[in-house]
Amino acid sequence: xxxxxxxxxxxxxxxxxxxxxxxxxxxxxxxxxxxxxxxxxxxxxxxxxxxxxxxxxxxxxxxxxxxxxxxxxxxxxxxxxxxxxxxxxxxxxxxxxxxxxxxxxxxxxxxxxxxxxxxxxxxxxxxxxxxxxxxxxxxxxxxxxxxxxxxxxxxxxxxxxxxxxxxxxxxxxxxxxxxxxxxxxxxxxxxxxxxxxxxxxxxxxxxxxxxxxxxxxxxxxxxxxxxxxxxxxxxxxxxxxxxxxxxxxxxxxxxxxxxxxxxxxxxxxxxxxxxxxxxxxxxxxxxxxxxxxxxxxxxx
Amino acid sequence: xxxxxxxxxxxxxxxxxxxxxxxxxxxxxxxxxxxxxxxxxxxxxxxxxxxxxxxxxxxxxxxxxxxxxxxxxxxxxxxxxxxxxxxxxxxxxxxxxxxxxxxxxxxxxxxxxxxxxxxxxxxxxxxxxxxxxxxxxxxxxxxxxxxxxxxxxxxxxxxxxxxxxxxxxxxxxxxxxxxxxxxxxxxxxxxxxxxxxxxxxxxxxxxxxxxxxxxxxxxxxxxxxxxxxxxxxxxxxxxxxxxxxxxxxxxxxxxxxxxxxxx
Amino acid sequence: xxxxxxxxxxxxxxxxxxxxxxxxxxxxxxxxxxxxxxxxxxxxxxxxxxxxxxxxxxxxxxxxxxxxxxxxxxxxxxxxxxxxxxxxxxxxxxxxxxxxxxxxxxxxxxxxxxxxxxxxxxxxxxxxxxxxxxxxxxxxxxxxxxxxxxxxxxxxxxxxxxxxxxxxxxxxxxxxxxxxxxxxxxxxxxxxxxxxxxxxxxxxxxxxxxxxxxxxxxxxxxxxxxxxxxxxxxxxxxxxxxxxxxxxxxxxxxxxxxxxxxxxxxxxxxxxxxxxxxxxxxxxxxxxxxxxxxxxxxxxxxxxxxxxxxxxxxxxxxxxxxxxxxxxxxxxxxxxxxxxxxxxxxx
Numbered sequence: 001x002x003x004x005x006x007x008x009x010x011x012x013x014x015x016x017x018x019x020x021x022x023x024x025x026x027x028x029x030x031x032x033x034x035x036x037x038x039x040x041x042x043x044x045x046x047x048x049x050x051x052x053x054x055x056x057x058x059x060x061x062x063x064x065x066x067x068x069x070x071x072x073x074x075x076x077x078x079x080x081x082x083x084x085x086x087x088x089x090x091x092x093x094x095x096x097x098x099x100x101x102x103x104x105x106x107x108x109x110x111x112x113x114x115x116x117x118x119x120x121x122x123x124x125x126x127x128x129x130x131x132x133x134x135x136x137x138x139x140x141x142x143x144x145x146x147x148x149x150x151x152x153x154x155x156x157x158x159x160x161x162x163x164x165x166x167x168x169x170x171x172x173x174x175x176x177x178x179x180x181x182x183x184x185x186x187x188x189x190x191x192x193x194x195x196x197x198x199x200x201x202x203x204x205x206x207x208x209x210x211x212x213x214x215x216x217x218x219x220x221x222x223x224x225x226x227x228x229x230x231x232x233x234x235x236x237x238x239x240x241x242x243x244x245x246x247x248x249x250x251x252x253x254x255x256x257x258x259x260x261x262x263x264x265x266x267x268x269x270x271x272x273x274x275x276x277x278x279x280x281x282x283x284x285x286x287x288x289x290x291x292x293x294x295x296x297x298x299x300x
Numbered sequence: 301x302x303x304x305x306x307x308x309x310x311x312x313x314x315x316x317x318x319x320x321x322x323x324x325x326x327x328x329x330x331x332x333x334x335x336x337x338x339x340x341x342x343x344x345x346x347x348x349x350x351x352x353x354x355x356x357x358x359x360x361x362x363x364x365x366x367x368x369x370x371x372x373x374x375x376x377x378x379x380x381x382x383x384x385x386x387x388x389x390x391x392x393x394x395x396x397x398x399x400x401x402x403x404x405x406x407x408x409x410x411x412x413x414x415x416x417x418x419x420x421x422x423x424x425x426x427x428x429x430x431x432x433x434x435x436x437x438x439x440x441x442x443x444x445x446x447x448x449x450x451x452x453x454x455x456x457x458x459x460x461x462x463x464x465x466x467x468x469x470x471x472x473x474x475x476x477x478x479x480x481x482x483x484x485x486x487x488x489x490x491x492x493x494x495x496x497x498x499x500x501x502x503x504x505x506x507x508x509x510x511x512x513x514x515x516x517x518x519x520x521x522x523x524x525x526x527x528x529x530x531x532x533x534x535x536x537x538x539x540x541x542x543x544x545x546x547x548x549x550x551x552x553x554x555x556x557x558x559x560x561x562x563x
Numbered sequence: 564x565x566x567x568x569x570x571x572x573x574x575x576x577x578x579x580x581x582x583x584x585x586x587x588x589x590x591x592x593x594x595x596x597x598x599x600x601x602x603x604x605x606x607x608x609x610x611x612x613x614x615x616x617x618x619x620x621x622x623x624x625x626x627x628x629x630x631x632x633x634x635x636x637x638x639x640x641x642x643x644x645x646x647x648x649x650x651x652x653x654x655x656x657x658x659x660x661x662x663x664x665x666x667x668x669x670x671x672x673x674x675x676x677x678x679x680x681x682x683x684x685x686x687x688x689x690x691x692x693x694x695x696x697x698x699x700x701x702x703x704x705x706x707x708x709x710x711x712x713x714x715x716x717x718x719x720x721x722x723x724x725x726x727x728x729x730x731x732x733x734x735x736x737x738x739x740x741x742x743x744x745x746x747x748x749x750x751x752x753x754x755x756x757x758x759x760x761x762x763x764x765x766x767x768x769x770x771x772x773x774x775x776x777x778x779x780x781x782x783x784x785x786x787x788x789x790x791x792x793x794x795x796x797x798x799x800x801x802x803x804x805x806x807x808x809x810x811x812x813x814x815x816x817x818x819x820x821x822x823x824x825x826x827x828x829x830x831x832x833x834x835x836x837x838x839x840x841x842x843x844x845x846x847x848x849x850x851x852x853x854x855x856x857x858x859x860x861x862x863x864x865x866x867x868x869x870x871x872x873x874x875x876x877x878x879x880x881x882x883x884x885x886x887x888x889x890x891x892x893x894x895x896x897x898x899x900x901x902x903x904x905x906x907x908x909x910x
Contacts, residue, residue, distance in 0.1 A: 393700050
């Protein structure tokens with residue numbers, strides 16, 4: 001390509017002058033290719049003394065600090081490789097179940113990003129967490145120090161699990177308090193043992209919920225466990241519509257009932273009375289009619 | 301072929317040109333290396349290797365004025381005349397053919413169930429063939445299979461004078477059958493011995509399969525009964541007021557109805 | 564009867580089996596390297612990693628908890644009884660090619676054949692530019708000529724070794740699933756660099772943006788870091804590799820294109836459906852078999868190892884095969900070529 005330019009002749013001359021630098025280096029005796037068969041090693045003559053002070057202080061090359069330099073996130077990848085090698089090394093150690101492993105507060109993603117100083121994507125961080133959890137499952141009594149120190153490097157500062165949460169119980173008046181949310185509604189239920197009277201915001205259930213279905217679903221926790229006539233409930237419910245309020249009451253009632261009778265948990269779980277429905281209305285976006293609906297296409 | 305991008309092959313020239321024109325201040329370290337070990341000529345087409353099928357046979361020839369017949373090696377080339385190639389196909393690779401291909405296809409056509417047996421395709425060093433000697437069909441480190449027969453037959457064809465293909469096939473096959481029978485007997489005896497010492501093998505696959513099938517069949521029978529009952533009831537309701545005998549039946553059906561619903 | 568059979572097997576082993584004629588046809592064509600002489604059994608070099616359990620238990624000599632005592636007891640039990648029973652000598656260990664890859668001098672056609680480097684793609688998928696590497700067609704699949712593979716692999720190994728000996732940065736790239744360990748191992752051997760996830764487009768052409776935050780260091784000829792020059796590394800352009808080895812050129816078109824733009828020589832495994840002109844040094848081989856790619860990466864890694872050893876040996880003697888960067892040049896501003904204080908004084 002360079003030959004099409006008007007300066008090509010001059011360039012050619014320059015390149016000609018360069019030829020001595022391009023000549024083949026003299027083959028040294030010590031050189032053998034790895035593709036050649038290894039010759040019997042000849043004892044080399046002792047090399048003359050070198051002034052190492054000067055030589056070792058001279059810079060020779062600029063090279064990357066990490067072998068994963070070209071991946072763009074060398075620190076993260078070095079961490080992953082180190083953890084993987086640890087995992088492979090101690091793969092044969094006995095492990096405990098996930099529930100029995102010590103609880104560790106790993107870095108949250110933004111904290112980890114600060115720690116390595118690289119924009120690590122969520123998915124890759126999750127794969128790293130998986131390795132950490134596997135290493136954490138090694139039986140704590142025989143966990144090697146190496147693993148312990150490596151794992152502790154990934155703990156976030158402070159220990160959020162140090163503060164033990166006090167389990168909630170029925171208070172001294174025999175009341176159990178449960179909260180529940182659904183859609184925009186929030187319900188608080190005070191549950192005491194009684195004859196099955198229910199007051200919602202000071203009114204009877206029939207006044208508040210006109211539909212039979214809503215009444216059913218509000219008291220579903222008591223109905224499915226056949227305890228409709230064993231408890232009295234004082235319910236406060238705010239916000240949202242009728243369905244949302246009814247289902248918020250379901251959740252609150254289920255939670256309050258659990259405080260009285262913890263043994264009912266599997267039944268209530270199966271009946272869906274203590275399952276949280278975290279769905280909320282998706283926000284409307286600009287350029288759209290609703291959250292996702294696009295305006296109708298008009299030709300012009 | 302379209303346009304060919306030669307950038308990768310011309311790295312050295314480009315580097316030298318860039319240095320000569322002053323674009324780069326330093327020659328890269330690899331320039332000497334690429335000069336010493338130039339890239340291969342990738343784009344020159346060569347005539348691909350031609351593979352011709354050759355049969356090697358030994359034949360006895362009676363030599364005049366001599367008592368003993370002489371054994372000679374005869375090489376038979378592919379019978380079919382190779383068609384002259386079109387110019388456009390001159391540089392295309394050709395089919396690789398070996399003498400045993402035909403023997404192999406014949407064996408597996410005759411013994412299709414041999415293909416269903418598990419087979420090890422993995423080689424660790426690639427030198428397994430050095431341990432094989434096809435003077436006998438059993439080989440150390442190789443399971444007896446169809447390939448043994450093929451290789452044994454090939455050896456016979458190549459080393460026994462005046463042998464026909466079918467004769468070699470018969471010999472190899474007979475050896476193969478005998479060994480297979482031996483294996484079978486060994487397995488049976490081993491199972492009997494184990495049972496005598498108290499081993500329990502449990503139900504066979506066939507028995508498990510039959511059991512599962514029977515379960516499904518029974519399930520269907522119960523379902524069919526209840527379905528037939530429901531159908532009868534509907535039919536009775538549609539036909540309207542039945543006579544006396546039918547009324548008795550209808551009441552019976554009504555009695556049975558609560559049973560059918562939960563099922 | 565058993566004795567008779569074993570005798571027969573021994574006899575069969577001792578008789579040198581006739582080598583199949585199709586191997587003879589290819590063997591003399593291979594470049595004459597004394598393959599036979601070097602082929603000491605690779606088993607000799609296998610050093611299985613010590614059981615970490617034992618090591619760890621020994622380190623924690625005072626086994627204080629019951630679990631530790633249990634493990635120590637189990638380990639001693641295993642040690643006492645490990646000599647009993649049979650030992651399986653010849654078996655295929657798929658890890659072996661990664662843990663202990665063969666040297667370039669050990670390349671043999673049998674090894675390449677066992678690693679399935681000869682299997683190409685379906686004939687309908689071929690790239691006609693590869694016709695000179697193809698031996699023939701078998702069952703509708705192109706078979707790559709093993710002697711060509713061996714020759715090109717040796718050539719590539721030589722290039723890797725030479726570049727390593729001259730202190731070049733060698734990048735191993737294998738982004739397919741399962742190639743990660745081979746790539747990392749090869750980079751470790753050759754003291755090179757590795758990529759086993761997606762190549763970020765623009766890492767070479769837009770290096771300041773993508774690799775700007777990655778750390779570099781100044782080393783002396785013996786590869787020891789010189790911390791005094793750390794201040795001079797700021798605002799330096801990102802580094803570029805001197806040789807790129809790509810195990811799957813089909814997926815890494817962008818990488819190879821960037822290498823072309825930056826004038827970096829490349830080595831690539833070219834299957835029958837790949838374009839051989841994308842790389843400087845093609846190695847015609849099967850790029851779909853993990854065993855084949857691991858073998859090739861390992862061989863190139865070993866070649867790099869030899870080159871690095873040579874370079875360090877020369878450095879021990881006080882010589883370098885390349886032009887070392889000068890301390891004065893390091894202090895200069897990389898873009899203007901002026902001493903860094905110069906502009907400040909003017910202002």
